[in-house]
Amino acid sequence: EAGVAQSPRYKIIEKRQSVAFWCNPISGHATLYWYQQILGQGPKLLIQFQNNGVVDDSQLPKDRFSAERLKGVDSTLKIQPAKLEDSAVYLCASSWSTGGTLYGYTFGSGTRLTVV
Amino acid sequence: RKEVEQDPGPFNVPEGATVAFNCTYSNSASQSFFWYRQDCRKEPKLLMSVYSSGNEDGRFTAQLNRASQYISLLIRDSKLSDSATYLCVVNDDDMRFGAGTRLTVKP
Numbered sequence: 267e268a269g270v271a272q273s274p275r276y277k278i279i280e281k282r283q284s285v286a287f288w289c290n291p292i293s294g295h296a297t298l299y300w301y302q303q304i305l306g307q308g309p310k311l312l313i314q315f316q317n318n319g320v321v322d323d324s325q326l327p328k329d330r331f332s333a334e335r336l337k338g339v340d341s342t343l344k345i346q347p348a349k350l351e352d353s354a355v356y357l358c359a360s361s362w363s364t365g366g367t368l369y370g371y372t373f374g375s376g377t378r379l380t381v382v
Numbered sequence: 383r384k385e386v387e388q389d390p391g392p393f394n395v396p397e398g399a400t401v402a403f404n405c406t407y408s409n410s411a412s413q414s415f416f417w418y419r420q421d422c423r424k425e426p427k428l429l430m431s432v433y434s435s436g437n438e439d440g441r442f443t444a445q446l447n448r449a450s451q452y453i454s455l456l457i458r459d460s461k462l463s464d465s466a467t468y469l470c471v472v473n474d475d476d477m478r479f480g481a482g483t484r485l486t487v488k489p
Contacts, residue, residue: 299476299477301479306481307481307482308386308469308479308480308481308482309426309469309479310479311476311477311478314476321475321476322475322476357425357426359477367414368414368473371428371477373425373426373427374425375424375425376425378423
C-alpha cells in the first residue's frame with residue numbers, strides 16, 4: 267500500500283514570501299490532516315478535512331495560512347506571507363473511519379520549512 | 383492546562399534498563415489513546431494503541447487509567463534502537479499530541 271505522499275521534502279524561503287505544500291493521502295482515506303511540528307514540540311493540528319469539507323480549522327492562522335482539498339483527495343497548504351516563526355515541519359496525515367472508530371492513521375514524511 | 387501532557391525528558395538509560403513514561407490528558411470523555419514513536423528528522427509512527435485492559439507487545443506495555451486520566455508506556459530490556467521520541471496521543475474528534483519524551487539508550 268502506498269503511503270501518504272508529501273512534497274517538497276525541504277523548502278527554504280525568505281520571510282514575507284509565499285510557499286505551498288502538497289499532500290496525497292492513502293487511497294480511500296476520507297480524512298486528511300495538516301500538522302505543524304516546531305522543533306522540540308509535538309505535532310499541532312492546523313486543519314482537518316473530511317472528504318473535501320473542513321472539520322476543524324480552529325488552530326489555523328487564517329490571516330496567513332490557507333488549505334484546500336477541492337476534489338476530496340489531494341490537498342495543498344499555503345502560507346502567505348511567511349514569518350520566521352513558521353519554520354517547522356509540516357506533516358500531512360490521513361485516515362479512514364467507520365462507526366466512529368478511526369483506522370489506518372498514517373503520516374507522510376513531512377516538509378521541512380525554513381524561513382530566513 | 384495542556385490537553386495532553388507528558389513526562390519531561392530526556393531519559394538517558396543504559397541498555398537493558400526498564401523505563402516508563404507517563405502521560406496525562408484533560409478530556410475525561412476521550413476514548414482512544416496511542417503511543418507514537420518519532421525518530422530524529424522522521425515522521426511519527428504508530429507504536430501501539432492503548433486499550434482499557436492494558437496491552438503488551440513484546441518488550442512494550444501500555445496501560446490506561448481512566449479514573450486518573452493517564453496512560454503509561456513501559457519499555458523492558460531497552461535496546462539502543464529504542465532511542466527516539468515517544469509521543470502520547472489522545473483521540474477526541476481529532477488526534478491531540480503531547481510534546482513527546484526523548485529517550486536515549488546508551489551502551
